Amino acid sequence: MRPGIHAVRKISSTRVFARVAPRVVPAVDRAVHRLTRGRVLLSAQLLPGLLLTSRGARTGLARRTPLACIPEQAAGTWILVGSNFGRPGHPAWTGNLLAHPEAEISWRGADVPVRAELLTGEERATAWEAALAFWPPYAAYQARVEREIRLFRLTRLTSAPD
Known part of the structure; x- marks a missing residue:
């Protein structure tokens, strides 16, 4: 385990972090990702991360959201957790994926077309x-x-989304 990860886990569990992080972490991640031409997501230095590009549920406009992910190495898929840092509402990106499951991720500098599936039941x-x-x-x-x-669960598509 990386040094300092226990402290990060403890801090990230707090209500203060839940209030501040949603405004700060994604903005910093998007800026660093843009400045490094897709090579670096700052938050991915602690946890595996990707940049999700989905279509807005109401607008259809592209929405870019940096997210932690759980890579499922054997299957070549990724799990995304819509925790919203423990805040009451579902994060907007989850509604976007429900409305438009085809999306794209930037994973380790590569653009990957994916399809999102909401997990339920035993699978969830x-x-x-x-x-x-x-x-x-x-x-x-x-x-x-x-x-x-x-x-x-995000699954790689063989062709790019619309």
Whole structure:
């Protein structure tokens, strides 16, 4: 485990972090990603991360969102956790994927077309256990909200999305 990760886990579980992080982390990530021409996501220095480009649920406009992800190496897929840092509403990107499941990710500097699937039932339960093992603060996020945190699996497409 990387040095300092325990401190980061503890800090990221706090309500203060939940208030500040959604405004600061994505803005910094997008700026660094743009400045490095897609080679670096700052938050990915702690956790694996990707930049999701999805279409807005209402507008259809491209929306770029830096997100932590759980790579499923054997399957070549990725799990996304719609925790919203333990804030009450679902993050906007989850609604975008529900409305328009075809998207694109920037993964380790490569653009990858993907299709998102909302996980339910046993599949969700298995992915949630993996998410908790991967990043224990997700349990604190879930405890703070009444909604069920959405989990998505991204699967690589063989052709680019519309």
